Amino acid sequence: MRRDPKHDILFEPIKFGPKTTRNRFWQTTHCAGPGSERPGANAHLRGMKAEGGWGVVFTEYCSIHPESDEFPFQSARIWDDGDVRNLGYLCEVAHKHGSLAGIQLWYSGGNAICLESRECGRAPSQWVSPMYSSRAVYGYEMDDLDVKTVINMYVDAAKRAEQAGFDILEVSAGDDTLPMQFLEPRFNKRTDKYGGSFANRSRFFLELMQALKRSHGNRLAITTRFEIDTLHGPEGVEAHEDGIRLLELFRNEGVVDLVSLKIGDYAEWGEDAGASRFRKSGWMTPFIKQGKATLGSGIPVVGNGRMTSPDDMVAMIRAGVVDIIGAARPSIADPFLPTKISEGRLEDIRECIGCNICVSKYQQVGQIMCTQNATMGEEYRRGWHPERFEKTKAPGSVLVVGGGPAGMECARVLGERGYVVHLREAQPELGGHWKDVVKLPRVSEWNRVITYRQIQLDKLKSVEVHLGVGKMSAKDVLEYGADKVVLATGSHWWGNGIGPGTGPIPGADADLPHVLTPFQVTQGKAIKGKRVLVLDGEGHFLGISLAELMADQGKEVTYVCCASEVAEYGVFTLEVFNNKRMLFEKGVHCYRDHWAVSIQPGSVRLSYAYRYGADLIGPSSGSVPRRDNGGEFDVDADAVILVTSRYSDDALWRELKARKAEWAKNEIQDIFRIGDCKVPAQCNQVIWDGHRLAREFDSSHPASPLPWIRERHLWGSPTIPKLGDPRPKVEAE
């Protein structure tokens, strides 16, 4: 295939300051988890994007000094020579693939939680952080010496960054970092020359950029990533007010070589990393589009918007919204997105679905994962490449039973590795339960999980996909003639109300007309009456999506969850605020910390999770050793949807295991199970599970993963700093 000439514009080099990027693909800063602690994982994660064609790759946000320490969250850090060494390797890998390496200089002031350093940040004024209010995070008000000291910190960090090999110094002016704290009236209550008028509120930011221009401007590109609208009205930055004013100022003062634009703030950075349930590709355009016109032709603009379509990218550039396509999540789902566009292989693009699983793992202080790209985060520690697969030395035939996400991914990777694969799906279409998921409100993009794999399977010559073949019996499998078998038969939702730590609910029976499982709903079982109660024991998207579906159909909806938060996994995917806004707007009545103790036609009896007293009054036989304070009541409900918990569809696995003696005589070498039929899990995990088995299919014990490289301190290895090392002097006199 050849590249479509209309996409050529995406591959034009762009000069900014002393640097030139080879194309218009710019991997903006994004968290991933390795941070400062796992340098190999971080370097190869970013390096894979460089290899895949991103002209610029960035670190995650990078703390410039221990008094702006975001631990326990994992950031990059450029505090000492150890960081120079670790980030130096990242730069080396990026440069090897012809990309520029960028570092985002980040100082969080009064928002820094500092649970490692135990220091505290400086801020224009003193306030409790709205980000971590319950952790009592405050800063202290800066005086003129503090202003100079903090600017010295940035310059000092820039020196170490240059030493590490970075090409671009990007000042974070988003996520409520210090430049924004000075700029936004909601944070800046000063009455001196740094507060009040726009000229005063922008002074710190300007002085900071001038200092960096002076110290490094002739050698490195000086840029900022700026939140042109913080969505707070006049108390924050509004695009058409202070947003544009700041860009004019920076243009006139000549202090930036390029500007990257985004929206939102730190408390709700889900407006930047907008989940597809609430934000469609390009949603920031109405806010960022005024930036380019203000900056003129001399200062390139980077803008994000979860862009995965090259046509949309070209349109954004032609319309003068941006010069360079910024991307975080699209580069996670497909590090080779630019290469695939360049080679005209658009059908091979693994498009981001906007599920924010990547973010959700970081938010749990874990390591990055991706639904679409199972190799994300595994580049270094397991040596996985998203586009290259080691050919097996022992090719053979594999029967994969079940064409849901796990089965599709496993068949795809086995095919890439040179196995002869038959993927057999009972239903007439691929996708398994995911076909039902994508019928729910707001998640149509999630269908890309299916379509990407379907296209890839179609292209693999050694893979046959058999659809609509009905359920296979153990006999069918044993006699099929495959050398090896992989079962991917999925899971089901309990129809009896079994939930987290709770047994069946009296009256819960999905064979009854007024009780439904989630996929009975999507498959058309009639919903009785007007009042619907959704019982959510999962807390991810399913319960809340069904509640919304019911509200959209005009039902009176009650949403009940055992967790303390509605759809609590949304805390991690950054959807929680918009989830609650949506429920309020649509009039859904919510009970948190409750569970159903019985279901009758017309009503559900709820129980409060904390109905028993705090005091322990036991031991006593046969009862919880606490006082019962009541807390049970009835809620009217004509129909109940049970999103309580799942069980593996493993009947086929169990029967085959029981007949293990027959495997050899049927020339079956081994049988494996993957995905939900082993353990019900998030979609990203079942895809990973299928991918992992296929990668390690010819290892000694493929049912279990091989060891991976654990990056941690091994006792006896050197440390930086050592005790007694001096602190870098940044204090202004």
Add this chain to the structure above:
Amino acid sequence: MRRDPKHDILFEPIKFGPKTTRNRFWQTTHCAGPGSERPGANAHLRGMKAEGGWGVVFTEYCSIHPESDEFPFQSARIWDDGDVRNLGYLCEVAHKHGSLAGIQLWYSGGNAICLESRECGRAPSQWVSPMYSSRAVYGYEMDDLDVKTVINMYVDAAKRAEQAGFDILEVSAGDDTLPMQFLEPRFNKRTDKYGGSFANRSRFFLELMQALKRSHGNRLAITTRFEIDTLHGPEGVEAHEDGIRLLELFRNEGVVDLVSLKIGDYAEWGEDAGASRFRKSGWMTPFIKQGKATLGSGIPVVGNGRMTSPDDMVAMIRAGVVDIIGAARPSIADPFLPTKISEGRLEDIRECIGCNICVSKYQQVGQIMCTQNATMGEEYRRGWHPERFEKTKAPGSVLVVGGGPAGMECARVLGERGYVVHLREAQPELGGHWKDVVKLPRVSEWNRVITYRQIQLDKLKSVEVHLGVGKMSAKDVLEYGADKVVLATGSHWWGNGIGPGTGPIPGADADLPHVLTPFQVTQGKAIKGKRVLVLDGEGHFLGISLAELMADQGKEVTYVCCASEVAEYGVFTLEVFNNKRMLFEKGVHCYRDHWAVSIQPGSVRLSYAYRYGADLIGPSSGSVPRRDNGGEFDVDADAVILVTSRYSDDALWRELKARKAEWAKNEIQDIFRIGDCKVPAQCNQVIWDGHRLAREFDSSHPASPLPWIRERHLWGSPTIPKLGDPRPKVEAE
């Protein structure tokens, strides 16, 4: 001082299996944060307790295999040779001080979140974990081969543990780990020989202990830490039912050398690590006391209960409840507790206050901190010793202004280091705002923060404490005659309603009779009328304690918080469940996700945090770019208590800074500020801040902390495993 002979019993050696501990002090497993990733921090943290006299020191819970990986939470791990090396150093340090080293073998089965390994656990039956339901954690049902395989994992881990140098192999049978999953009907739904009757449900646990006895019983002590009551009634383990049955079985089968007993479960391990707000010292005794009688004299029993009084310890032993005093938090607050008892220095014991700040940092995936012991977690990385202080080479005089927690701690450490210190407190008593805090319900033990420091200050010859001296002016300070000055003047609560991300509330004015700050309440300002509203922007203990105080006084109480959870920091301190039980029992009406928009006599207008729609409809000038869906309403309230946010009392600092030119002529070398008067913070942090300044008082720039040892992987250092390393074979055939 000499030891009181009645405490001699605490220092008798105890033999268990092939090992003997030198005394009856046993540091039970507890998390701290370093886990497998920071071996130096972990070794020296545990090692400090060995040095302080704990006869036995333990790791935190230690994962035996990647399929039971608790990441992102930081556990110990004994997976590979790297772990052997890291834990080997821990054993070396423990042995150097004459203590035994114990490892807790931990396999979490269907509860393991595995966000690093991405594997999945095995369980007696398949269910969604009640611990992490929203993260969709399930296990898979074990067959007979799985039982053998998992037992092999334990034995394999035990081999590595022996190689590292451990003396004690303790099987975790608590926190919903696998032995408990088999034992408890709520987790075990099997119908084979491992499910149903007690004999069947205990079979796995027994077989596991037998295997460890066989493999290591002649060389290492084989023990278990067993939850004798899980507080779930008959669905779990009840002390007087299966609890005792299990101990009888183990005694009869001869499979344990010692048993450690506790209560609670994993979802609510706050019943084990009971915060002092809900659990007083020894609260587990009614549940654990039957254990010793069952086990007889041959099998020593360890029991916890946040014991800090040697008299209470002796009484528990004499009463036959336990043989050995187990402790986690008392050993954190004072690693030298045994030594101080042994030397008869009871007044030097730094007693745990049960605030659970230690736990709260781990729960945030951070590193341990302690309110009472500022050196906790700093033993290795900063080289701090809780009982030893480097004498300064440049002694001089120091004026400390303010005798709250920060000032007291700073004065104490300066005194220990040889400075001449005057600590001046305006009020007639030491303690600062903490004196008001300890008047609140349930927190009287927190007064130990004051009393410990008061006693130590009294003993320091070079420290003078001046009480009731009134507020010092800048002139007073300048003319005082000290070489250096430390300001610790504290903070105040806003009386105008300024909160997290929110400005003053119209009508909020603590000069009015119906509006109060927290310490106006404790200081006796009259509460108007019957209906009291507490507005909580902090989310720690203060708002909820005031709500309880009001309810106890017969008021009708409404509790309003901007956070999504009541007293949300209780999620980290493990108090959240009992907090909610208490509020329900006392009839406090709660609004979460709300804030006050105005206060009138008799009512407060509340606004829902998610009243604006999820869609972005901007940009538009002067308003939040979202639809307004209403969500404001009035609540009756005769009085309002504002727990909204604080500000530093830094007027003295500001004036002295402005008069810096006068310092030299008054022979003042430097002036510092610590604690709340720099940045309002949790009590543990302000004490640390005062301690830190005193430790580094003669460094080159004492206002800012010196660098510390950062344990992380440095690029170029070796890793274990490497790619291609084989996986330990544990599979049963």
